[in-house]
Amino acid sequence: MSVLTNLKAVTAKWFRRDETAAEMDEEIRLHVEHRADDLERGGLPRAEAERRARIEFGSREFYKEESYAALGGHFVQTLVQDVQFALRILRKSKGFTLAAVVTLALAIGANAVVFGVMDALVLHTLNVPDAKSLYGTEYGADIAFQSYPSYVDLRDRNHSFQDLAAFNFTLGTAIDPGNDPKAAGGFATTGNYFTILDVHPYLGRLYTVADEHGTGSAPYLVLSYSYWHSRFQDDRSIIGRIVRVNKHPFTVIGVTPPEFRGTIMFVQPDFFLPIVEQETIGGNSLAERANTAALFETFGHLKPGVTPEQAEADVNRVAAELAKAYPREFDAKHMVVGRTGLTAFSGGVHGFVTALMALAMLILLAACANLGGLFAAHASDRAREVALRLALGSTRERILRQLLTEAVLISLAGGTLGVLGGMPLLRRLSTWQPFAGAPIHIPVTMDVRIYIVALALAVVSGFLFGIVPVRQVMRAHPYEVVKSGSMSRTGRKVTVREVLLVAQIAICALLVTASLVAVRGLMRSVNASFGFDPKNVMAAGVNLANAGYTGERIPQFNRRMIDAMASIPGVEAVGLVNNYPPLVYTAAFREKVFNEQTRDRTASSVALSPFRFNVSPGYLKAAGTILLVGRDFKWSDDKSVPVPALANRQFAVQMFGSMNGAMGKHFRIGDGTLVEVVGLIEDGKYLSLTEDQEPAILMPSMLYDDPMSYLIVRSKRDPEQLQRLMRAKLRGLDAGLPVDIQSWNQLLEVVQFPAKVATMALGVLGAMGAILSITGIFGMAAYSVSRRMRELGIRVALGAKRSQVLGTALGRAVRLLACGSLAGLVLGLLATRVLASIVYLATPRDPLVLGAVVLAMALLGLLATWIPAQRALRVDPMMLLREE
Amino acid sequence: MGEQAQILPGTLDLLILKAVSLGPLHGYGILLRIGQISDSALLIEQGALYPALFRLMRQGLLKASWGTSDNNRRAKFYELTAVGKKRLREEADGWNRLAAAMAAALAARPEEV
Numbered sequence: 001m002s003v004l005t006n007l008k009a010v011t012a013k014w015f016r017r018d019e020t021a022a023e024m025d026e027e028i029r030l031h032v033e034h035r036a037d038d039l040e041r042g043g044l045p046r047a048e049a050e051r052r053a054r055i056e057f058g059s060r061e062f063y064k065e066e067s068y069a070a071l072g073g074h075f076v077q078t079l080v081q082d083v084q085f086a087l088r089i090l091r092k093s094k095g096f097t098l099a100a101v102v103t104l105a106l107a108i109g110a111n112a113v114v115f116g117v118m119d120a121l122v123l124h125t126l127n128v129p130d131a132k133s134l135y136g137t138e139y140g141a142d143i144a145f146q147s148y149p150s151y152v153d154l155r156d157r158n159h160s161f162q163d164l165a166a167f168n169f170t171l172g173t174a175i176d177p178g179n180d181p182k183a184a185g186g187f188a189t190t191g192n193y194f195t196i197l198d199v200h201p202y203l204g205r206l207y208t209v210a211d212e213h214g215t216g217s218a219p220y221l222v223l224s225y226s227y228w229h230s231r232f233q234d235d236r237s238i239i240g241r242i243v244r245v246n247k248h249p250f251t252v253i254g255v256t257p258p259e260f261r262g263t264i265m266f267v268q269p270d271f272f273l274p275i276v277e278q279e280t281i282g283g284n285s286l287a288e289r290a291n292t293a294a295l296f297e298t299f300g301h302l303k304p305g306v307t308p309e310q311a312e313a314d315v316n317r318v319a320a321e322l323a324k325a326y327p328r329e330f331d332a333k334h335m336v337v338g339r340t341g342l343t344a345f346s347g348g349v350h351g352f353v354t355a356l357m358a359l360a361m362l363i364l365l366a367a368c369a370n371l372g373g374l375f376a377a378h379a380s381d382r383a384r385e386v387a388l389r390l391a392l393g394s395t396r397e398r399i400l401r402q403l404l405t406e407a408v409l410i411s412l413a414g415g416t417l418g419v420l421g422g423m424p425l426l427r428r429l430s431t432w433q434p435f436a437g438a439p440i441h442i443p444v445t446m447d448v449r450i451y452i453v454a455l456a457l458a459v460v461s462g463f464l465f466g467i468v469p470v471r472q473v474m475r476a477h478p479y480e481v482v483k484s485g486s487m488s489r490t491g492r493k494v495t496v497r498e499v500l501l502v503a504q505i506a507i508c509a510l511l512v513t514a515s516l517v518a519v520r521g522l523m524r525s526v527n528a529s530f531g532f533d534p535k536n537v538m539a540a541g542v543n544l545a546n547a548g549y550t551g552e553r554i555p556q557f558n559r560r561m562i563d564a565m566a567s568i569p570g571v572e573a574v575g576l577v578n579n580y581p582p583l584v585y586t587a588a589f590r591e592k593v594f595n596e597q598t599r600d601r602t603a604s605s606v607a608l609s610p611f612r613f614n615v616s617p618g619y620l621k622a623a624g625t626i627l628l629v630g631r632d633f634k635w636s637d638d639k640s641v642p643v644p645a646l647a648n649r650q651f652a653v654q655m656f657g658s659m660n661g662a663m664g665k666h667f668r669i670g671d672g673t674l675v676e677v678v679g680l681i682e683d684g685k686y687l688s689l690t691e692d693q694e695p696a697i698l699m700p701s702m703l704y705d706d707p708m709s710y711l712i713v714r715s716k717r718d719p720e721q722l723q724r725l726m727r728a729k730l731r732g733l734d735a736g737l738p739v740d741i742q743s744w745n746q747l748l749e750v751v752q753f754p755a756k757v758a759t760m761a762l763g764v765l766g767a768m769g770a771i772l773s774i775t776g777i778f779g780m781a782a783y784s785v786s787r788r789m790r791e792l793g794i795r796v797a798l799g800a801k802r803s804q805v806l807g808t809a810l811g812r813a814v815r816l817l818a819c820g821s822l823a824g825l826v827l828g829l830l831a832t833r834v835l836a837s838i839v840y841l842a843t844p845r846d847p848l849v850l851g852a853v854v855l856a857m858a859l860l861g862l863l864a865t866w867i868p869a870q871r872a873l874r875v876d877p878m879m880l881l882r883e884e
Numbered sequence: 885m886g887e888q889a890q891i892l893p894g895t896l897d898l899l900i901l902k903a904v905s906l907g908p909l910h911g912y913g914i915l916l917r918i919g920q921i922s923d924s925a926l927l928i929e930q931g932a933l934y935p936a937l938f939r940l941m942r943q944g945l946l947k948a949s950w951g952t953s954d955n956n957r958r959a960k961f962y963e964l965t966a967v968g969k970k971r972l973r974e975e976a977d978g979w980n981r982l983a984a985a986m987a988a989a990l991a992a993r994p995e996e997v
Binding site for chain 1: 910911912913929930931932934935936937938939941942953955957958959960
C-alpha cells in the first residue's frame with residue numbers, strides 16, 4: 001500500500017472523525033437489523049430477535065475501538081476523544097481541577113524561574129562567536145586578580161592559548177560628557193580584548209593592540225550599547241566627542257553591539273577603556289609586579305586540540321616559573337582554568353543555582369505526590385464509572401490512557417499557568433539591579449529552553465502522578481465494584497496514597513526546615529559582630545587621584561577632610577580607611593608578614609598573610625571597633641621605625657602565640673618595613689561574612705599616599721541631613737572632587753547579598769512547601785472523612801463522643817502528618833549543613849528552629865484538618881442513612 | 885450445522901476477499917457468504933468482522949458504497965478493488981500451495997520416506 005493512501009486515510013479520518021464515527025455506528029446498527037430480520041424469519045418475535053442479534057454481534061464498543069484502530073489515525077483519534085472526555089470530567093469536578101492546576105502552576109512556575117536563572121548563569125556561554133573554546137584563568141592571589149607584568153608573562157610563555165586578553169573592573173568611575181559627572185562602572189581591558197572576542201562595533205570602531213603604547217597613549221572610550229542608549233539617548237554624534245572620565249579627557253570611539261555584555265555573566269559594563277589608561281583615571285599601576293590588583297582575569301581561545309586540563313597544567317607551569325623568578329612579588333597558588341563568564345565565581349554560583357534547582361525539583365516532586373494522592377482518591381471515587389466501562393467492553397489500557405490524558409491535561413494547564421506567572425518574574429529579574437553602585441544584573445533571556453523545560457516537566461509530572469491510580473484500575477473488577485459501590489475496604493492496610501502523603505509531608509517539612517534555618521541565619525548575621533558597628537555610620541568614598549592630588553598632598557588633604565567632618569555638629573567620631581572599609585565590595589587586601597629576623601623575604605618564608613587596612617587615628621572609635629589593649633594611632637606617629645601597627649586577636653595568637661605576648665612585638669611587612677604592635681583590637685570579618693576567623697593588621701594611613709579612601713563618620717543625625725552636610729563640607733574643601741556617600745550598612749549589602757538571596761529563595765520555596773502540605777493533608781483528611789461518612793453516622797447514632805468521632809475520622813491523617821514531619825525534620829537537619837556555606841551562621845542544631853518547625857507543621861496540620869474535622873462532627877446519622 | 889472450527893489467524897482476511905470477489909456484499913452478507921461457502925464450518929463472532937473490513941479498506945483492497953439490501957434496508961456494500969483482486973489471487977495461490985504441501989506431508993506413509 002502506498003504511503004499516500006495511508007496518509008490520505010489518516011488525514012481523512014482526522015478531519016472527518018465525527019462522520020466516520022456516525023457511519024460506523026450506522027453500519028453496525030444495520031448489521032444487527034439484518035441479523036434480526038433473519039432471526040425473525042426463523043420464527044422469533046421481533047423484540048427477542050433484536051436482543052439475540054445484539055448478543056451475537058458481541059461487544060459493540062470493543063469492535064468499534066478495534067475498527068478505529070484498523071482504520072489508522074487511531075492514535076490522534078483516540079487522543080481527541082480522550083481529551084474531549086477528560087475535559088468533560090474535569091469540568092464536572094471543578095474544585096479538584098482547580099486545586100490540581102494551581103498546585104502544579106506553583107511548582108512548575110518555581111522550576112521555570114529557577115531554570116531561567118540557571119540557564120542564564122550556568123548553561124549559557126558568553127554571547128560571542130566560538131564561546132565554547134573561550135577559557136579564562138583564575139590566575140591570582142585571592143579570587144582572580146593579578147599584576148600586569150605577570151599577565152604579560154603568562155600571555156607570552158603559555159603554549160595553550162591562541163592569545164590571552166585581560167580585563168579589570170573600573171567601578172564608580174565618573175563619566176562626564178560636560179558638567180554632568182555621573183558614576184558608571186566598566187572594564188579596563190587589554191588591546192586584544194575585542195579582537196579575541198571577535199566583537200565588532202555597532203558604531204565607530206573598537207580599540208586594538210595597535211592603539212596601546214604605554215600609559216596615556218590611548219585615551220579612548222568604548223560605550224556599551226545599553227549605556228549609550230540610556231545615558232546618551234542613542235546619539236550617533238557622540239563618536240569622536242571628548243568625555244571626561246574621572247576628569248581626564250577621553251575620546252569616544254565606538255559602541256559595542258547590543259548583544260555584547262562584557263566577559264562576566266552577571267556584570268553589565270557601561271564602558272570599556274584600554275587598560276594602559278587604568279592608571280590615568282586613578283586605578284592600579286601596571287608597572288609593579290607586586291600590584292596584584294592591576295587586573296582581574298585573563299582569558300583566550302584554547303588552541304585547537306588543547307583540553308582545559310592541559311591548559312591548566314600549562315598555566316600552573318608558568319606560575320611556578322614566575323614564583324621562582326620573583327619570590328617576593330609572586331605567590332604561586334594553584335591556578336584554575338574555567339569557562340569565561342563565571343571563572344572566578346563558578347564555584348559559588350554553580351553551587352547555589354544547583355541547590356536551588358534541587359529544591360525546586362523537590363517542590364515539584366512534592367506537588368506530584370500531592371496530586372498522585374488526589375488522583376488516586378479521584379479514581380477510586382470513579383470506580384463505578386470505570387467498572388461500567390470495563391463491563392461495556394472497554395479495555396483497561398483504554399481506561400488508563402483516559403486517566404493519563406486527564407493527568408497530562410491538568411499538568412499542561414498548570415505548566416502553562418506557571419510559565420505565564422513565572423515570565424514576568426524572570427523579566428523583572430533581568431532588569432533588576434541589586435546594587436546602585438555596581439552594574440550587576442542577571443542576564444535572563446526568555447529562552448525557548450525555558451519553555452521546553454517547563455513543557456517537559458509538565459508532561460513528566462503529569463505521567464508521574466497520573467500513574468499512581470494505575471494499580472487500582474488494573475485491580476478493579478467490574479462486578480465487585482458495581483455490586484458493592486465504592487465502599488469496599490476501609491482496612492488497616494497502608495495504601496500508596498498514604499505513602500505518598502508521608503513522602504510529600506517529609507519534603508515539605510524539609511523545605512520549611514531549610515527556610516527557617518536560612519531566615520534565622522540571616523537574622524543572626526544581621527546582628528552578628530563584624531568587629532565594627534555599621535549602625536549610624538556614614539561612609540564617604542573619595543579618590544584623590546581624580547582631583548589631581550599626589551604624594552605628600554594626599555595625607556595632608558585626608559587630614560583636612562577628617563577635620564572638616566569632625567566640625568559637623570552631632571558627629572561623634574571621624575576616621576579614614578584607605579581603599580575600602582572591611583566587608584565592602586569584597587575587596588580587602590592581604591599583606592605578607594615576616595618574622596623580624598627573616599632576611600630573605602620570599603614567598604616561602606612568609607609567616608602570615610593577614611588582611612591589611614590603612615586607617616587614620618580615630619578610625620577605631622568611628623568604626624566602633626573595640627581596642628582591647630594598647631593605644632590607637634596618633635597624628636604624631638611618623639615614619640620612624642618601628643612603624644606602629646594594630647593587630648587583631650587572631651593575628652596576635654597566630655603570630656606570637658598569645659594576646660599578651662604580642663604587645664610591643666616586632667614583625668616585618670612585605671616591603672621590609674619593621675613594624676611594632678602598639679595595640680590589639682577585637683576580631684572581625686574582613687572579606688566575606690562566611691569566612692573563618694582571619695588575622696588582620698591596621699597600619700597608620702597618614703604614612704602612605706594612597707589616594708583612594710573612605711571617610712567613616714559616626715553620628716546619630718538624620719542620615720539625609722548628614723549626607724548633605726558632609727557633601728557641602730567636602731565641596732568647600734575641593735569643589736572638583738567626586739564623592740560617593742552611603743551608609744556603611746548600604747555598603748554591606750553586597751556581602752550580604754548571597755545570604756539575602758538565599759534566604760529569599762528558601763523563604764519562597766518554604767512557603768510553597770507549606771502550601772503544598774496544607775493541600776495534601778486537607779485532601780487526605782477530607783477524602784477519608786467523606787468516604788467514611790456512613791460509618792461515622794452509625795458511630796454517632798450509637799452514641800460515640802465527639803473526640804471518638806474525630807479520632808476515627810482523622811486519627812490516621814494526623815499520624816501520617818507526624819511521621820512525615822519527623823522524617824522531613826531529620827532530612828532538613830542533614831541538608832542544612834550545606835546551607836551553612838551560603839548563609840552565615842546557619843546552624844541546623846538550633847532549638848528555636850527545631851521548635852519552630854514542629855510548631856509550623858502542627859499548625860499546618862491543624863489548619864488543613866479543620867474543615868474535614870468540622871464536617872465529621874456535623875454528621876447527621878439520619879440524613880446519611882436516608883441518602884444511602 | 886456441522887462441526888465448527890475456530891478460524892485460523894490471518895485467514896479471515898482471505899475469506900472476506902474471497903466472499904466479496906463473488907459479488908458486492910454488505911457486512912452481514914459477507915458473514916452469510918462465508919458461512920455458505922465454508923459450509924458453516926468456520927465460526928467468528930459477528931463484530932470481529934468489522935476491524936478486518938476496515939483493515940482491508942485501509943490497505944486499499946476493498947472499496948465501499950452505500951446501497952439497498954434485499955431486506956430493503958440501507959447497507960454498505962463492499963467490493964474488491966483491482967489491487968484486492970490481485971491480492972486475492974496471490975493469497976489463494978499461497979494458501980493452496982501450503983495446503984497441498986500440508987496435505988502431502990500428512991499423507992506420507994512410512995514406505996515413502
